[in-house]
Amino acid sequence: MGRLKPGPEAALFAQHNARLRPPLTVKEIPEARGSAAEIRRREGAALLAALPEGALAVAMDLGGATPDSEELAALTAKWEESGRVVAFVIGGAEGLDPSVLARAEHKLSLGRLTWPHFLVRGLLAEQLYRAQAIRAGHPYHRAWRP
Numbered sequence: 001m002g003r004l005k006p007g008p009e010a011a012l013f014a015q016h017n018a019r020l021r022p023p024l025t026v027k028e029i030p031e032a033r034g035s036a037a038e039i040r041r042r043e044g045a046a047l048l049a050a051l052p053e054g055a056l057a058v059a060m061d062l063g064g065a066t067p068d069s070e071e072l073a074a075l076t077a078k079w080e081e082s083g084r085v086v087a088f089v090i091g092g093a094e095g096l097d098p099s100v101l102a103r104a105e106h107k108l109s110l111g112r113l114t115w116p117h118f119l120v121r122g123l124l125a126e127q128l129y130r131a132q133a134i135r136a137g138h139p140y141h142r143a144w145r146p
């Protein structure tokens, strides 16, 4: 959700997206107005309408699954094998409407902390690049833990 203006969040996304093969295509939906419930509903309808036909929708949501980076790498491999367009859906300030969560085949959380939606774009691109690096055996990801 939202139109990202030039600035640190846009630079963060651009930096990691440029390393992704293929890079993500971004579809921006203008933020809706009204009460919180109206915003969620209007934005939800616009997000659903923007999904490519047959897309495998992954909702970015605090209540979603919390894989570690290796598990996310395995998930992305599975999603790619489906041969479908994978669409990551990021909500606005009011979060995602239940209709979007119901349509999504996967709900993915970046942890229990609430992040600003424009930062989530960059964090997601970084994790998707990390997932590619893990799958390629590239040393970008250092798996060592004490």
Ligand SMILES: C[S@@+](CC[C@H](N)C(=O)[O-])C[C@H]1O[C@@H](n2cnc3c(N)ncnc32)[C@H](O)[C@@H]1O
Pocket (backbone or CB within 6 Å): 059, 060, 061, 062, 089, 090, 091, 092, 093, 094, 095, 096, 108, 109, 110, 111, 112, 113, 114, 115, 116, 117, 120
């Ligand atoms: C500011 S948050 C919305 C907060 C809203 N109260 C909620 O609970 O969803 C804006 C969007 O960023 C994404 N987001 C924020 N933090 C996230 C996290 N920890 N994991 C996954 N997505 C997150 C979600 O798509 C969310 O709809």
